[in-house]
Amino acid sequence: MSSLPGRPAEPARATASWPDKADAWLGRAVELIAAVLIVAEVCLLFAGVVARYALHSPIVWSDELAGGMFLWLGMLGAVIALRRNEHLAFSALSRNAAPETRAWLQAAITAVVLVTLCLMLRPAIDYVEDESFATLPNLGVPSSWRAFGVELCVVLMLLTILLQTARSGRLLATLIAIVALTILGAGLWALTPWLVHIGNFNLLIFFVLIVGVAILIGVPIGFAFGFATLGYLALTTTTPLSVVINRLDQGMSQPLLLAIPLFVFLGLLIDFTGFAKMIIAFLAALLGFVRGGLYYVLLVAMLLVSGISGSKVADMAAIAPGLFPEMRKHGANDGDLVALLAGSAAMADTIPPSIVLITLGSVTGISIASLFAAGLLPALILALFLAITIFVRSRSEPPPPETRPDWARVRKTFITALPAMALPFVIRWAVVEGVATATEVSTIGIVYAMLVSVLIYRPVQWSRFYPVLVETAALSGAILFVIGTATGMAWALTQSGFSNDLAHTMTAVSGGPYGFLAITIIVFLLLGNILEGIPAILLFAPLLLPVSHAFGINDVHYALVVVIAMSIGLFAPPFGIGFFAACAIGKVAPDAAIKHVWRYLAILILGLVFIAAVEPISTIFIR
Structure with a gap:
């Protein structure tokens, strides 16, 4: 969660001010359009599956239309996230700061976001003009109609942040922060000859110092990346800034990434439709007589649900509310519950269809089908490590009152849960049999649910x-x-030659393939803890993958090591956002869970080392 200023706590007023009315109207309009686009995407892609597989008459223009709608959906979603303060951000500093310090930090965050959007506006206009000369081959319309979504949503985000600043009562502090950024920019502009002269050392200024400080104070990660990239290109190169908008378009418009909103929607439907409750009821009836049985239920439920949703927050939110009350009745410790919830969520990031695997495959060129085929066994091995931990720790607990399962209850709950448990198998069957692509298969799951x-x-x-x-x-x-x-x-880093320098350095110091894998694990544990998972993968996986080639490491094996390490870091204190999300969902204070979570994270790291050392675990099912 970001620290951008949201609605200030204030007494209710009889008459809302014009910023309140404008912000509310803007929010409702954007949310309605985004909701309609999601429904339209599902209908369009599912119709494409039916037309191609059942009617043998594919809709040739459906992919182009879906891709254009997807760019609009992503940008409108970014507007909604900005309005709701839900952009990915490191918020520990502002969360723990004194109220006066927090107010200044939020002013600084708002200033960076405003300046970034202002810097993006002119390049976005130029990019739309350039795209007006291109025509989409199947639809026969100018490509500018889809690119206009970027320009419009930059304007909408500017309006959103301006309205929220006016409502927050921090206008003066924000203006002071903007002036400070302007002075910083003027100073860097004056140093342009020196920045060009020092070569790639200027990367430390823009992509380490500026990005690091911005993320540390709580600037949303996407805006921190955009701010640093625009500044680097403007001050040290002659590259037109419209390239940044082009890269943003290309990054957000990849067909494989269309699976992200659809699987997020499917994950939220799990809770909406009651699927998770049905699965939990069956597993509890089946394993309730086992010592520590409900801990195994939590573990297996996370395995099943992670294969459906692809969203860690959705996974945990689907499982915890239905299972935690029953576990507490059996005397489970609150901190231990949240620790196992976090550990089981970290364990399951390679279970297909995983958004992280889809993202990684899209930016590295690794086959998504190969990643899906390879990801299940490592997750099962990590689950086994956690199950052994549960078995050992539950030996000290009193035995449950039931000595054997109630088979009548098991049969009843199994029949009820069977349609819900069939969902992950329906999804995987559709992919394996070629009924649908990794993107389209999510629509089958949504329609089925x-x-x-x-x-x-x-x-x-x-x-x-x-x-x-x-x-x-x-x-x-x-x-x-x-x-x-x-x-x-990442494009700016690649053009600078940084990737070659990084490859040379890591090749020199790693000490062979196992040394390189060890360095990779450490690096992505740290990056996952600080940067979130997807940003860490986007920035560093494409840079490090060529280095792994030099050591003869299989691409899929290396990718899975990266994803697992990143996921464990995401759920590790003190900065891991996944850990705090688990605490919030379980309604347990982080202080109560932090001493328990290390046990499960240590076991997961041990399992990761085992997986990294035994390459066939990742490659045995690759065709």
Whole structure:
């Protein structure tokens, strides 16, 4: 969660001010359009599956239309995320600061976001003009109609942040912060000859110092990347800034990434439709008589749900509310519950269809099908390591009152849960049999979940459907905006020759393939803890993958090591956002869980070392 200023706490007023009215109107309009786009994407892609597989008459223009709508959806989602303060950000500093310091930090954050959007506006206009000369081959319309989504949403984000600043009462502090940034920019502009003279050492100024400080104070990661990239290109190169918008477009428009909002939507539907509750009820009936049985239920439930949603927050939110009350009745410790929830979520990032695997494959060129085929076994091995930990720690607990399962209850809950448990198998069958691509298969899952919920798990709470669509747009926009700006930053780093320098350095110091894998694990544990998972992968995986080639390491094996290390770091204190999300979902203070989580994280790291050392674990199922 970012630290951008949101709605200030104040007494209710009889008459809302004009910024309140304008912000509310703007928010409702953007949310409605984004929700409609999600429904349209699902309908369009599912129609494409039916037309191609069932009617043998593919819709040739569907991919172009879906791609254009997807860019609009991602940018509108970024607007919603900005309005709801849900862009990915490191918020520990502002969260723990004194109120006066927090106010100044939020002013600085707002200033950086405003300046970044202002710097993006002119290049976005230029990019749309350039795209007006290109024509989409199947639709026969100018490409500028889809690129205009970037320009419009930059304007909408500017309006959003200006309205929220006016409502927050921090206008003066924000102006002071903008003046300070202007002075900084003028100073760097004056130093332009020196920056050019020092060569790639200027990367330390823009992509280490500026990005590091921006992220540390709480600037949303996507805006920190964009701010540094625009500054670097403007002050040290002659490259037109419209290239940044082009890279943002290319990064957000990759067809494989269309799976992100659709799987996020599917993950939220799991809770909306009651699928998770049905699965938990069956597993609890089956394993309730085992010592520590509900801990195994949590572990298996996370395995099943992670294979459906692809969103860690959605995974945990689907499982914890239904299972934690029952575990507490059996005397489970709150801190240990949240620690296992975090550990099981970190364990399951390679279970297909994983958004992280889709993202990694899209930026590195590794086959998504190979990553999906290879990802399941490492996750099962990590689950086994956690299960052994549960077995050891549960030996000291009193035995459950039940000595054997109630088979009548098991049969009843199994019949009820069977349609829900079939969902991950339906998804994987569709991919394996070639019915749908990794993107389209999410629509099959969505249609299946909706049909089952309407026909079997009735009644459906339709009042929750629209908020789920809006939440999908916000989460997807936050992720995709980081992907877009990170793509531009990675391009700038690549053009500077940094990737070659990094490859040479790591090749010299790593000490062979196992040494390089060890360095990779350490680096991505740290990056996952600080940067979030997707930004870390976007920036560094494409740079390090060529180095792994030099050591003869299989691409898929290296990719899985990277993803697992990043995921463990994401759930590690003190900075891991996943850990704090688990605490929030479990309604447990971080202080109560932090001493328990290290046990599970240490076991996961041990399992990761085992997986990294035994390459066939990752490659045995690759065709």
